[in-house]
Every structure is written in C-alpha cells, then in structure tokens.
Amino acid sequence: MSAEPTLLELLNARVGAALAAAGCPDAPAIVQPAGRPEFGDYQANGIMAAAKARKMNPRQLASEVAAKLDLAGIADKLEIAGPGFINITLSSDYLAARAQAALTSATLAVPQPPQQTVVIDYSAPNLAKEMHVGHLRSTIIGDALARVLRFLGHTVIAQNHVGDWGTQFGMLTAYLIEAEQAGGELDLNDLEGFYRRAKQRFDDDDAFADRARDTVVRLQGGDAQIHALWQRFLDISMSHCEEVYATLGVLLTRADLKGESAYNAMLPGIVSDLQAKGMAVESDGAQVVFLDEFKGKDGEAAAYIVQKQDGGYLYATTDLAAVRHRASELKAQRALYVVDARQSLHFQQMFTVARKAGYAPAEMSLEHVGFGVMLGEDGKPFKTRSGGTVKLAELLDEAITRAFALVGEKNPDLPEAQRHEIARAVGIGAVKYADLSKNRMSDYVFNWDTMLAFEGNTAPYLQYAYTRIAGIERRAEGAIDANAPIVLHDEAERTLALELARFADAVHAVARETQPHLLCIYLYQLAGQFMRFYEACPVLKSEGTVRASRLQLCRLTSATLRSGLGLLGITTLETM
C-alpha cells in the first residue's frame, strides 16, 4: 500500500471502511471504473457478494454502506443501482484539485510504493550471431518494465544474460585463429557471414571440427591466448548489439552485461551443493534433480538435469547459479525473467529447485515474464521470404524508411534532417508500440502493414496528440500561467481530467502485473479524450480564466503523454 493512495486505492479503502461500518469487516469493495457513463465514474461491486455471505438484502446493504460512505470533497453523487451496485460520481472540484496537484509534481503525483530491489533479466541475445527479430520482444518489454519500475522508485538491476559460452564459441574462435593465420582479411563486421563460414568449415572439415572442440576445452581450461581471442570476438559482437540498442533507444549498457560465462566458476559448487542436500542424484551417469511437483497423471517425476553424462553443465545449472547470485549478491527482492513463453516449464522447474535448495528465499518473488512468439502472416514463425531469420537491424531500418516516406507525405515542407529525426521516432515508436500494446502472452502476428499503418491505436496517434498540444503551447507563447486554477465546466474538460487522474493506477498496474499493454490502453484512452476535448473546447480562442484553465489541462495532458510514452521507451516530438 502506498503512503499516498492512488484514486482507485482511495475509493477501495473508503468503500471498504463503509462496508466494515455496516457490519462486513473483511468484505472487499471491488471498485472499478464504471462500465457506462450513466453509471457515474466508478462502481463498487463488492456489496452483492457481502450481502450474499451474510444473507442480507443487497440493495438494503448498499444503502447502509452508502450512508456510511465518507467521500466528502471527493464525490458529489452516490447512486444505488441494479441489484446492489454503488455508483460513484466524483466531484469536478476534486478532479480539478487532483490535476492541479499533478501539475506541480515532478512525478505527476504518482505515489511510490514501498521500495524494492528488482532484477530484470532481458534481451539476452546470443553473441554468436547478430540480433534477430526473436530478440525484439524481450528487449523492449524488459526495457519498458525497467523504466516503469525505476519511475516508481524501485532499484532496478538490469541483467543482460547473453549467450557467450558453449561449443559454438569454440568453433568461432578456432575460425578466427585460422582466418588470421591465413592472412587476416577477416570481416567481423559481417558477423552473420562469419558465423555461416565457420559453421560451413565445421560441417565440412573434420580436422577443423576437432580443432574447434579442442578450442572449447582450452577456453574452458583458462588458456589466456584463446580467452583473449574469445573476448575480442565478444567485444565486436557486443558492439553490434549496442548499435541495435542505440537505434531502439533501450537503456542497456555494458555495465548490465552478465552473460552465461560469468557463472562458469559457480557451476561445480551448485552441483555439489545439490548433491549434499540430497536433491541431485545420479541417473544414467547424469546428475539429476527429480521433481515430484511436476508429476503428471502418469506419475513420473520430472527430471531436471544439472550435469550431463560427460560432466558438462547446462543452462539449467547456469540459471540456478544466476538466481543464487541475484538473491545473495544483488539482494533482489523480485526477479523478473523476460524470456520466451516456450521456456515456461524450465522456469517453473528452476524456481522450484532454487527455492528448495535455498538459493531464492521464500520472500523473494521469482516471475517468468513470458511472451508469445512472433509469427508471419501464414501463422508460422516469422522468417524472411527465403526462409532465413530477419535481422533486427534491418527490420528497424525498414520501419524508419517507411516512416520517412510517410512524414514526407504529411509534412513535405520540413527540412530533411528534421524529417529524418521524426522518422526515427515514429518508425521505432511504431515497432515498439505494436509489440507493447498487445497482451504479451499471446502469439504475435507480425505484419508490416499493421505495424506501420500509423493509424488508430498506434504510437504515431499518441505522438500526434502530443504534437497538437505542443502546437497550442507554442502559440500561447509566454502567456501561460503555470499557477492558473483548473476549473471544469465542459463535459469534455471533466472527462479529460478524470482520465488524467487514472494515470497512477495504470502505472501501478503495469508494475504489479508486468503488463506494459495496460499502459498502452491507458494512453490511447487519454489521447482519445484529449482529441475530443480538442474538438469541443477551443483553447486559444477562449478567454480569461477558461483559457488559462484549458491551457493547464493541455500542459498536464502533454506531460502525462510524454511521461507515459517515455515509460514505454517511445519519444515524443514537438513537430511531426
């Protein structure tokens, strides 16, 4: 519970108190935004259930609760409706006061919940290759969650759990040695081509394959020369990632890098510890933790392998080492794993083992923030026309190119440099928003036309709403009184103020549910309410206190859109 409640928290607390006063102490109020305008602004749904549990007449209980409900200065109308709803209409003065308070607050009056240390594991590309579309969702969902949690005052520790270890790096390093010996025209700028040629060598030449395997052994054995070459390869690959991160505008840096290799030294200790605790046992030569928790109807316990027959370790072991590190070293109270939903079973098992082994204390929250796969229009995994993976850098370039063409249509008179800048914000914003605005658990049909339509519920619609306000503020010039009182007369003004008052609840919901699309829905509604206000209520043409008040509503709306889009990693523009 926040020190200062959000609007929804406040209403729930007040109705809950009234329920208690009416003889139902533990009955939840269940306050929600009203389903229809004629039901007011909020509706309390909890009375019917409370009455049922106590064999009372629900409408009678509702009138008792309403009589005891203290919303002085907050609501000016309460109605008992239907089988026992309490419909609440907030007072316009109260909405105006909330808007006024938000205007003078650096955080838009969004209350901060109790502070936590939150580890977010996201992006995690495989450094053997260039980033492809499969890395997009984790990267932008994780980035949005990081921004939201930081905004709420939490300490966020990003962990980029990159793939930088394993047999393929032996192959790549061996190929690097060979290419340098051959005279050095190796082109690491084309990482994908380099990987392809190395793989070709590996498949075609047994001698090379043997050298590659030997290189892995030497790398893992701590050979300094091999290690230096491996490190060089990683640096170059990481630079590629950083270019993509810069284009996307995500916050990840090298300081957040914590790849698989970082946990290498911990792995033997994990296995021996699990053995000592009687959890890991030998089975067919491998070290396995059997989990009764995952027994199906067939009665077989799931096998969680932590060490292979040949003594090698798996990602199962690495992930245990990582969770142990996040708990004991990083002191995380909450750990989020923004990883493909296909790994759901793996995470459920890993979390179970981590808890039983004591690597993650009971009070530490472990959450798999899963998401669906990107599909092509044919419903199959998204590929290029020729069947290859789509490089992320190319996808982003295309988005920007398409946006640039659109800006040229809409606003051909702007200088070219500015059109390029707008195209970046709009193109990247469209890609991110198309992803973030969908429930992350469902599979995601990738479609250029849908994604880059720039119409309806898209980033450009929100960006456009922002530039409209920016235009008004520009024209108002110095005549804006930042202390002017907000007065809500027109229905469109009131509806806009109500929507503005819900910002905190939207942000809190995103942090709680790890669902960025809840913020998208909110911002789309806010932009829509602004557009209606814009049609109905002239700002610059109005006069005196009305004009000053409307300008204040504009200022708060633009600040909220800028802040909200910023939390999604989407930039706003003064002109577009």
Next chain:
RNA sequence: CUUCGAGUAGCUCAGUGGAUAGAGCACCGGGUUGCGAACCCGGAGAUCGCUGGUUCGAGUCCAGCCUUGAAGACCA
C-alpha cells in the same frame, strides 16, 4: 501420452466474477470562413471454440471435449 499457452466482429486485438461484450483496420455515411484532418462524430458488423457445472450474476471460475502452438532426460 503428460504439462502449459492460445481460441472474442471479415482482419489485428482489449476485456481485473458484475449492469446492454469494447477498440482499431477495412466497409458505408457525415464533419474544416475553428489551436495541426496522421483528427472527430455516426452506421453496419459477435451463436465470446463446443457441452455441462458452480452462483444472485460466467467471455472471465471448474470439469470434459474440439482446434492450434509450445515444452517435456543430457541445445538454450
């Protein structure tokens, strides 16, 4: 076979056990001597996969089935 997702308008998607299931796109019809029309307003369009159950109330919870995707001992 087991487990976990998903199935809502022609398409892409919302929908915290509540009142008449909502948007956008596409389609049809309106709106600019108004602050940016990348906009606004209206219309049409849905047996919420199927069948039962739980209850004052089910798209939402439970069971079974259908379709689809994924995972399920030595890749990650």
